[in-house]
Amino acid sequence: MNDPVYQGFLMRQFEEATALARQSDVLELAPQDGRPPNRYLAHFQCKGLVRDGSGGPVEFNHLLVGIWLPEDYLRQVNPGQVLTYLGPAPQPWHPQIRPPFICAHIPPGTRLTDVLHTLYDLWTYNLVAVGDNGLNPDAAAWYRQQHPSRFPLERRPLKRRTLELSAEPIHPTNSAAPA
Amino acid sequence: MSATIHAPSQAPPARAQVGPAAAAGASPAPRPARLRDHAVMLVGAGGNIGSHLVPHLARMGLGRIVLCDPDTYGAENLTTQAIGPPAIGQPKAQVQREVVTQLDPEADAVAIGRLVQDVPRGQLRVGVLLACVDNRATRLYLNQTAFRLGVPWVDAAVEPDGLLVRVSVVKPGPSAGCLECAWSDRDYALLEQQHPCQHGSPHAARTNAPAPLGALAAALQAIECRKLLEAQAGEPAQSRQILLAASTHKLYVSHLLRRPECRFDHETWSLERLPAHQLSVAALLDRAARQTGSNSDISLRVEGRPFVRRLVCPACSHHERTLRLAAHVPGGWGPCGKCGTPLTAPGFDMSDRLAASELPPSLLAATVQQLGLHEGDVVSLSGPRGQVHYQIEA
Numbered sequence: 256m257n258d259p260v261y262q263g264f265l266m267r268q269f270e271e272a273t274a275l276a277r278q279s280d281v282l283e284l285a286p287q288d289g290r291p292p293n294r295y296l297a298h299f300q301c302k303g304l305v306r307d308g309s310g311g312p313v314e315f316n317h318l319l320v321g322i323w324l325p326e327d328y329l330r331q332v333n334p335g336q337v338l339t340y341l342g343p344a345p346q347p348w349h350p351q352i353r354p355p356f357i358c359a360h361i362p363p364g365t366r367l368t369d370v371l372h373t374l375y376d377l378w379t380y381n382l383v384a385v386g387d388n389g390l391n392p393d394a395a396a397w398y399r400q401q402h403p404s405r406f407p408l409e410r411r412p413l414k415r416r417t418l419e420l421s422a423e424p425i426h427p428t429n430s431a432a433p434a
Numbered sequence: 435m436s437a438t439i440h441a442p443s444q445a446p447p448a449r450a451q452v453g454p455a456a457a458a459g460a461s462p463a464p465r466p467a468r469l470r471d472h473a474v475m476l477v478g479a480g481g482n483i484g485s486h487l488v489p490h491l492a493r494m495g496l497g498r499i500v501l502c503d504p505d506t507y508g509a510e511n512l513t514t515q516a517i518g519p520p521a522i523g524q525p526k527a528q529v530q531r532e533v534v535t536q537l538d539p540e541a542d543a544v545a546i547g548r549l550v551q552d553v554p555r556g557q558l559r560v561g562v563l564l565a566c567v568d569n570r571a572t573r574l575y576l577n578q579t580a581f582r583l584g585v586p587w588v589d590a591a592v593e594p595d596g597l598l599v600r601v602s603v604v605k606p607g608p609s610a611g612c613l614e615c616a617w618s619d620r621d622y623a624l625l626e627q628q629h630p631c632q633h634g635s636p637h638a639a640r641t642n643a644p645a646p647l648g649a650l651a652a653a654l655q656a657i658e659c660r661k662l663l664e665a666q667a668g669e670p671a672q673s674r675q676i677l678l679a680a681s682t683h684k685l686y687v688s689h690l691l692r693r694p695e696c697r698f699d700h701e702t703w704s705l706e707r708l709p710a711h712q713l714s715v716a717a718l719l720d721r722a723a724r725q726t727g728s729n730s731d732i733s734l735r736v737e738g739r740p741f742v743r744r745l746v747c748p749a750c751s752h753h754e755r756t757l758r759l760a761a762h763v764p765g766g767w768g769p770c771g772k773c774g775t776p777l778t779a780p781g782f783d784m785s786d787r788l789a790a791s792e793l794p795p796s797l798l799a800a801t802v803q804q805l806g807l808h809e810g811d812v813v814s815l816s817g818p819r820g821q822v823h824y825q826i827e828a
Contacts, residue, residue, distance in 0.1 A: 323782055323784065327738070336740070337781055339782035345751060354748060355782075356630035358630050362619075364622060364697070
């Protein structure tokens, strides 16, 4: 496609998002076809909730999401098309997830890094819509009964925190030693 | 209901100027024959503005008036829209079609009871597009469509707070400003979105504007429409936004300037009408390849409608491979072959374009209709050396 604005946008998203993934302990990002790519697989290895065999929610450390940035992404967005829940758990437990859909508000032109942050916050229960009109009302009802101190589930940030220290060695002075 | 629109050069034949008045023995009111060659489309035909605009259009002596509105009248509409009690419970487009028919039996009045986004784009090739809608998303779509088809459009809106009326006239051209040229990031953030947890199309909040405000907007809109169709009617407010504050009796006219940072590309397409009865996908690709000078690197695109490659059952996770053009199909994608739950199309398995090289022989031999293209659809074929745009015809 010969849209330089869209192509430039995609290139910036590729650079920023891959930089974020390099600086993350919980995110692996796999760009798909295209130069620059408009499709990504995002694998989050952080705590979320899924439904186990007994029907109750249990912690689960994997979330795979497909992200597609279509050609008119800068002007209009269909969130149900931009984000696709790909597993690996067949029954995720979140008010805003019902495979293959993930419900999140994504204004047109939202940066890919912001989308990744939104997905991370959503999966770790740092971002929850508690109404009954979401994709999983049962999860919403369950969430409302939980103590807030339980959330978010994951304490690690999406982007690794770094601490920059500047240290200078202490040199001995040339003055005479005291008597 | 067929809603094929003729371009002005292919207008329906002129009809005898006989109406109910003549039938009753009285001299019929003369219809301005010079507008019989013209067609207009009114989107949001049954609302606060649209219902007041329809009679104005019917009195212009137009050849065809297409009325598009997906809604049905309710009792709450009686106080704000130009209808009577018999209209309650009736489809808005049909009610307004009857209004046109009664005022001008010679006009070809067509009612479309669907969202304009669900109407094949080629059917919006009219003389003027008139927007009386209540949401940004539809305005965005009409702005884009107007430019793609090279059709002028007149947008009207009202705001009861301050008794504001706004009418904008956009005529696509090389340096013309568009609706989005005036939009900021906030405007895009306020766009209505179809969330997967919502049922039906997203709606903006009702304005509950009083009927006279809608009538005022409709009158201004009708005047600008007439100017666009008939040079003698005056200079249209081309690339201008007229804002009338009825509460303070102030009038503001601002210019819509082309903004280089606008997110819209402002491209206008040259459309070639393509008879597609029994036309195979391979034949379509060959034609495009010859016209663009490309060989096998052709890709297909229908703007705004992605191609779907996989369908998934949300209940049992069963999935099926497919290759079809997405459409707003009332019946959806059909039931799951295993459990009967309606299938859904995951976004990650969609694509804007379909490369010729990835089409299996079975699909190349199929007709364009089997791919999902229907009469009125506009399909774009792109190659390394250029692109062509076809409007599919029966």
